[in-house]
Amino acid sequence: MIVVMRVGSPEAEIERINQELTDWGLTPEKIIGKHKVVIGLVGETAALDPLRIQEFSPWIEQVLRVEQPFKRASLEFRHGEPGEVIVSTPSGKVPFGRNHPIVLIAGPCSVENEEMIVETARRVKAAGAHFLRGGAYKPRTSPYAFQGHGESALGLLAAAKEASGLGIITEVMDAEDLEKIAEVADVIQVGARNMQNFSLLKKVGAQDKPVLLKRGMSATIEEWLMAAEYILAAGNPNVIMCERGIRTFDRDYARNTLDLAVLPILHSLTHLPVTIDPSHGTGKSEYVPAMSMAAIAAGTDALMIEVHPNPAKALSDGPQSLTPERFDRLVQEMSVIGKAVGRWPKQLSAIG
Ligand code: PEP
Ligand code: MN
Numbered sequence: 001m002i003v004v005m006r007v008g009s010p011e012a013e014i015e016r017i018n019q020e021l022t023d024w025g026l027t028p029e030k031i032i033g034k035h036k037v038v039i040g041l042v043g044e045t046a047a048l049d050p051l052r053i054q055e056f057s058p059w060i061e062q063v064l065r066v067e068q069p070f071k072r073a074s075l076e077f078r079h080g081e082p083g084e085v086i087v088s089t090p091s092g093k094v095p096f097g098r099n100h101p102i103v104l105i106a107g108p109c110s111v112e113n114e115e116m117i118v119e120t121a122r123r124v125k126a127a128g129a130h131f132l133r134g135g136a137y138k139p140r141t142s143p144y145a146f147q148g149h150g151e152s153a154l155g156l157l158a159a160a161k162e163a164s165g166l167g168i169i170t171e172v173m174d175a176e177d178l179e180k181i182a183e184v185a186d187v188i189q190v191g192a193r194n195m196q197n198f199s200l201l202k203k204v205g206a207q208d209k210p211v212l213l214k215r216g217m218s219a220t221i222e223e224w225l226m227a228a229e230y231i232l233a234a235g236n237p238n239v240i241m242c243e244r245g246i247r248t249f250d251r252d253y254a255r256n257t258l259d260l261a262v263l264p265i266l267h268s269l270t271h272l273p274v275t276i277d278p279s280h281g282t283g284k285s286e287y288v289p290a291m292s293m294a295a296i297a298a299g300t301d302a303l304m305i306e307v308h309p310n311p312a313k314a315l316s317d318g319p320q321s322l323t324p325e326r327f328d329r330l331v332q333e334m335s336v337i338g339k340a341v342g343r344w345p346k347q348l349s350a351i352g
Contacts, residue, residue: 001048002064003028003039004079009059014039017056029072033081036061042071042233070225072232073239073270083271085210085238087131089167089186094130096240096273096301101345102338103302105169105275106327107133109317110146111153118156119309121164123324128331128348131187132157132166133304137173138316139193146315151180158184169212169304175203182209192217192244192280195227205234212275212304214242217256221265228272241266241274242304245281255283255320258291263298279306279320288322289330296337305330 005014014030014037021028021041029040050063068074084097096103106124111117111134121132136153138146161168167186172178173194181188187210194200195216204211211231215224228239245256258281266274278291292303308314308321322330338344
């Protein structure tokens with residue numbers, strides 16, 4: 001349920017209503033929008049009569065039920081206003097959201113050694129990326145495949161961060177590693193395979209680094225939003241959704257089916273920012289540029305693209321990785337569409 005306050009409602013009145021709702025055993029959450037303040041209520045609201053709440057104050061404009069099963073994640077919870085996730089990086093704050101320029105995340109699938117990660121960081125930064133991605137802990141289908149260098153790779157990410165000034169995005173697979181990961185990561189990735197690892201979702205929800213939540217490969221949009229709801233309900237409001245392709249019947253030509261329809265769909269359902277990952281979405285580097293441009297045209301808030309200095313030698317996901325040169329060229333190509341939709345950063349890399 002949400003309580004929509006009138007424009008210009010006095011702060012003291014909002015506080016009084018908050019207190020009253022708390023006395024009723026509810027957990028009110030104040031959401032400050034661009035124009036209005038909304039008080040969100042979650043929990044046992046089924047028996048509440050909206051009219052009774054409406055009577056609390058003449059400053060209350062409306063009391064509405066949130067119809068969706070995902071409450072905090074829903075666009076209704078913010079009374080239709082898109083949200084933003086602002087991430088602190090060594091080069092300043094980078095905002096993700098519909099009212100902000102597109103954010104570029106690039107880097108290898110896995111952190112392999114210091115030289116390659118530092119070089120990739122410098123190259124993608126020079127091309128215009130805001131974040132370096134790279135896995136220290138890798139979820140691999142085969143237990144015999146390269147599993148990531150683990151904790152030592154976190155140190156290499158720290159070195160790349162220091163050398164480039166880029167923000168860092170890396171995946172957590174096990175809640176036990178969360179603290180060490182949070183020391184270097186500016187955004188913590190929950191991968192497709194863990195999208196419904198509810199205990200992990202609760203743990204990333206209980207810490208304060210923003211979370212990039214990848215869509216499970218067979219997850220419906222509602223299941224994905226419910227996974228985001230776990231993180232929000234645990235207290236972390238900073239969730240970024242990431243579409244990375246889903247399993248469909250045809251895997252002969254592309255690794256996954258990149259579902260770009262989630263862009264208008266999620267933007268109509270949630271205030272959370274959305275990222276597209278065309279690398280896992282297609283599995284082939286030659287398809288990444290077209291899908292990146294389509295994602296920008298369709299309204300993505302960010303792109304996450306795998307880049308490796310020598311894709312043929314990559315320890316994971318080489319076939320879908322762009323070279324730094326190709327990434328650089330792609331950024332130029334994307335800028336045409338980005339400018340056409342009014343979402344291209346004035347200043348690439350460092351914002352703020
Ligand atoms: C990755 O980002 O390298 C990764 C493993 O992604 P996903 O969870 O989408 O497969
Ligand atoms: Mn990968």
